[in-house]
Amino acid sequence: MTETNPYMERALEEARAAARRGEVPVGAVVVKDGRVIGAAGNRTRELRDVTAHAEVLAIRAACAALEDERLEGADLYVTLEPCTLCAAAISFARIRRLYYGAEDPKGGGVDHGARFYRQPTCHHAPDVYSGIAEREAAEILRQFFAERR
């Protein structure tokens, strides 16, 4: 996997678009059988919805596209380590593989804090691959917060 993975590139585009909307720049894409079936950037402010994270919106879009509550065999690409809420949503949706960019030691729920996939209360854990395009993903976030200071 190189940093030019097309699905992660699409997730990075969604993150940049989120930044232009004034939202914390995180982007996510759901892929099944080589096809993008859901893509979104963070919209928590616009939608006034604390659950409107990129991953949740991409999963909701994919479920609507497939007319299914579950996404068996689908993979999710996201620019930042999912938070605890998104880690759980990814599990509930039965995502097969999770690819994420930058780590999030302060808010991540996959490899930090709750580490949801290692809990006995987690009934489906995706395979997790981290560090894909992580410099670019982190730079988008760094620049966003630098400009707002």
Add this chain to the structure above:
Amino acid sequence: MTETNPYMERALEEARAAARRGEVPVGAVVVKDGRVIGAAGNRTRELRDVTAHAEVLAIRAACAALEDERLEGADLYVTLEPCTLCAAAISFARIRRLYYGAEDPKGGGVDHGARFYRQPTCHHAPDVYSGIAEREAAEILRQFFAERR
């Protein structure tokens, strides 16, 4: 606090209504200044949305009612211990107090598994009160699953 708390009674009503719709019967209510500003039962099947848990829908309704992304000073009543996803959503929404009915050792994220509010990645933890109307809340769930077998 007795088992006739009116907000938990309303949450139990939402749980019963969810059961009648064929949804796992959990109900939740958001209260601020003595007023119910959001109430919902679980609708994951109907909405084909793995995040459409009672707590999330009640929080979304309350945020829409207040036109605010955060619910400072609001309390949430729910019939079952919130899962990890809902525990995080409750934290993100800045709920002040969480009152829940039955414990959920298999899927709970407050007093089981991820125990999100005890994690360093949790930046706001509500005060938690459990066991309110727990027998009634558990009985609604028990009956629902017994009838579906």
